[in-house]
Amino acid sequence: MDATTTTPGLYPLHRCKTLHLVCDLASIFSVTVQLVRHAQGVHNVAGEKNHDAYSSEDYFDAHLTPLGWEQVDNLRKHVKDTGLLNKVELVIVSPLLRTMQTAVGVFGGEGFKDGIDVPPLMVENAGESDRPAISSLNCPPFVAVELCREHLGVHPCDRRKSISEYRPVFPAIDFSLIENDEDVLWEANIREKNEEVAVRGMKFLNGLWTRKEREIAIVTHSGFLYHTLSAFGNDCHPSVKSEICNHFANCELRSVVIVDRCMMGSDPATTNYPGKIPSGLDLPSDVADEKLSEAK
Template identity: 85%
Template sequence: MTIASCNIQLPSSSCYSSCCCISPTTFPKPKPKQLSFNRTTASLSDMDATTNPGLYPLHRCKTLHLVRHAQGIHNVAGEKDHAAYLSEELFDAHLTPLGWQQVDNLRKHVRETGLSKKIDLVIVSPLLRTMQTAVGAFGGEGYKDGIDIPPLMVENAGESHHPAISSLNCPPFVAVELCREHLGVHPCDRRKSISEYRPLFPAIDFSLIESDEDILWEAKAREKNEEVAVRGMKFLNWLWTRKEREIAVVTHSGFLYHTLSAFGSDCHPAVKNEICKHFANCELRSVVIVDKSMMGSDPATTNYPGKIPSGLDLPSDVADEKHAEEGVAT
């Protein structure tokens, strides 16, 4: 398994690095080499920094679990006829029955791997298909009568024919407009009013969305790819204002592709490809973003200062240098 560190210069003065842990890959078997353990003949200057692992303080990193929504009715219609994306019948598209099966499979995966216990926050695009995916994959267990706590999703929300989903024993959910899909022209990417969503998803926090109505989507103007990427960078900047360290983001194919395509240019081509390839429906990929510009100020929670109680602890190599200097001085 290799870890590659990849940088991008943001529109502002900030700079991010995205690190992606990739699964083992089969490479040609190297020829046997004669190894010597007596002495290292190569100097550090001879080593290619781009082929070696990178290090960075853990508290200046965040782990993102990126998820594309499950199959929606617009995916099915658009696969048959691309012109269908212009249909008002696909307005704020909901998940298909197959899409809900994909959500159930993802839910099993995040529980079997222990990921569900690690996530501190779920960020979700405020569209029906993403919210259905998010609460289905990361929500609590079956809603229980008699417990005075709002569910994440009420029964049959968005023509789902799905039972209510509990908000018990799960991370908080926050809706954020910055991670919406390509804006404009396609009705499937236009959202309902927040006042319509709240009764359907009572435990999702919509407080960060400023307008009840969708004022971002335009009928005659489609957002440019470059504009989606810039919006994605703003979204990553915003994530650094959050205290949470492991965050699930449930969003859209176009948003993920154009945002992530800005990363990986200084990585191995295989890593670049892994970061930037299109997401399948309900696919999850975990990545690490690194704060190289000191935007965050959170202290390291796992670091320990050492030397408590105090005592002599001069490293041997430093001691040798110190004594050698003292010997010269005398």
């Protein structure tokens, strides 16, 4: 599956520059995305020792390990130190326990304050953690989206709980985009094919153009990221392609720019300026020379 000119372009942020051209500014819409894989889960530890553990019900909707929470704290420090925490306008998260724990730990408020009448992003000790409640104050909104879930089927660690079970644990996460309370996507005997994950990933990325936000963090899974991003980078140097498509480590963050090359976006360009205000003569010199030649 190749990303052609009829699909969005995706490039590492550090290899891109945004130019505000004062004269003829082309309308190319882009979204800056912080891609994050969840921190270490208990299923990662068990699966590293014995791959069969991924098929065990013991790891249904796996939670983070103590080391995973340490990874979350380190990433949070990074996003604060680099200023990313203040730039992100929206956090999109896969509706599984380990991704939601990672998302609120990295991008949430500093701490829940008793007496302040706002719901927390995560209640105290959620998901077998010893973490205090996490505030929803002074942080971007969080929305759960099914399309960015991990490979579906067979592995219980990738099956979610009901949304009615999640809501009391993550009160300030918006679950309204999820249609079914129970997990109807996961099947016990059928594992989603790699190419099906890639198609789902492209549908997810295309859906970003329906959002007004231009700085978005996405907290998701290794398999989903790998198969989705493998569609990109074919128009780049092989080293850039490799940079885009490598597997993510636990709690790894990569900044990328998604460019709307196929006019899927509907929002107007907010920083473009039409010029000629007030109106006046502005014939470019080369055009003037052409008109003079034609007159002769």
